[in-house]
Amino acid sequence: MEKKNIDWSSLGFGYVKTDLRYVSNYKDGAWDDGCLTEDATVTISECACVLQYAQTCFEGLKAYTTEDGHIVCFRPDLNAQRMANSARRLKMPAFPEDRFVQAVVETVRANAQWVPPFGSGATMYVRPYMFGSDAIIGVKPATEYQFRVFVTPVGPYFKGGVKPLTVRISDLDRAAPKGTGHVKAGLNYAMSLYNIVDAHEQGYDENVYVDSATRTHIEETGGANIIFVSGNTLVTPKSDTILPSITRRSLLQVAKDYLGMEVEERPVALSEIGEFTECGLCGTAAVISPVGTIVDHGKEIHYAGMGPTIQKLYDTLTGIQMGRLPAPEGWITVIA
Numbered sequence: 001m002e003k004k005n006i007d008w009s010s011l012g013f014g015y016v017k018t019d020l021r022y023v024s025n026y027k028d029g030a031w032d033d034g035c036l037t038e039d040a041t042v043t044i045s046e047c048a049c050v051l052q053y054a055q056t057c058f059e060g061l062k063a064y065t066t067e068d069g070h071i072v073c074f075r076p077d078l079n080a081q082r083m084a085n086s087a088r089r090l091k092m093p094a095f096p097e098d099r100f101v102q103a104v105v106e107t108v109r110a111n112a113q114w115v116p117p118f119g120s121g122a123t124m125y126v127r128p129y130m131f132g133s134d135a136i137i138g139v140k141p142a143t144e145y146q147f148r149v150f151v152t153p154v155g156p157y158f159k160g161g162v163k164p165l166t167v168r169i170s171d172l173d174r175a176a177p178k179g180t181g182h183v184k185a186g187l188n189y190a191m192s193l194y195n196i197v198d199a200h201e202q203g204y205d206e207n208v209y210v211d212s213a214t215r216t217h218i219e220e221t222g223g224a225n226i227i228f229v230s231g232n233t234l235v236t237p238k239s240d241t242i243l244p245s246i247t248r249r250s251l252l253q254v255a256k257d258y259l260g261m262e263v264e265e266r267p268v269a270l271s272e273i274g275e276f277t278e279c280g281l282c283g284t285a286a287v288i289s290p291v292g293t294i295v296d297h298g299k300e301i302h303y304a305g306m307g308p309t310i311q312k313l314y315d316t317l318t319g320i321q322m323g324r325l326p327a328p329e330g331w332i333t334v335i336a
């Protein structure tokens with residue numbers, strides 16, 4: 001198969017229109033058969049529920065070319081499950097989980113020429129999402145929905161080497177107790193935009209949110225979970241308002257089963273973060289971004305950046321994703 005003529009290593013993290021995307025519509029209580037389309041635009045009512053009341057949720061995962069030339073994706077069943085949970089919380093009809101995986105596979109396969117080659121450092125980002133599409137003016141859920149999957153090639157996350165992040169403890173919140181922090185809703189991102197722009201203006205890479213009820217415990221950043229290292233132990237915050245990152249859940253298993261580490265998922269107090277030696281942000285986009293400094297209202301806490309443990313976790317998980325290391329049962333879906 002001929003790949004597209006793209007300078008893969010100079011791609012950034014941006015939208016590139018590819019050939020085909022998947023669309024399925026929900027109407028009269030049922031999802032239609034769905035299909036691939038060349039049409040990269042969406043036409044909906046000016047009063048669509050998504051436009052008025054933000055009834056939308058999304059997912060993000062990646063497809064990779066392995067060393068032996070296959071195209072694979074990583075744990076799409078967990079994205080399917082998480083999107084079904086998000087849909088239920090937003091009163092949307094869940095897209096069937098088996099069909100979700102099938103739609104991801106079909107969309108990636110149809111755009112195989114756009115999947116960056118092995119060794120380029122680039123990957124293919126896959127974005128499933130759905131939204132309420134019919135006209136709703138009184139506050140209630142839509143009755144019609146659209147589910148779509150598009151793909152876009154994205155460049156190496158750490159272009160020109162890894163630079164440890166400087167992040168701040170945020171004074172604004174992303175999630176309320178019993179709110180929607182645990183689901184991947186667009187609304188969680190809309191209200192974080194003010195704060196991320198402000199963080200960048202103040203010279204920080206990210207906001208670290210604390211629990212909004214007591215402001216004493218670490219939660220996560222706007223789009224990534226947090227891990228800490230202490231000796232041979234990997235520690236990650238536990239809270240009902242954290243988005244359950246698939247990268248983080250996978251790293252915990254890698255730490256335990258591949259690296260022989262202890263793992264702790266528990267509340268992490270702001271007052272104890274100075275005791276950890278390494279800190280990282282984890283999510284699909286970068287796998288792990290090492291944190292060099294957390295700034296808590298003028299007080300700086302320093303970490304090793306890409307320290308030995310975070311490096312090992314990163315190498316092992318990306319090794320599994322790229323087919324260099326044997327994967328646990330069910331982690332890799334072969335697409336082509």
Ligand SMILES: *Cc1c(COP(=O)(O)O)cnc(C)c1O
Pocket residue numbers: 060184220221222223224225243244245246247248282283284285
């Ligand atoms: C998507 C997301 C993550 C990362 O989840 P992955 O499944 O690892 O990509 C973390 N936090 C938030 C708030 C997210 O929306």
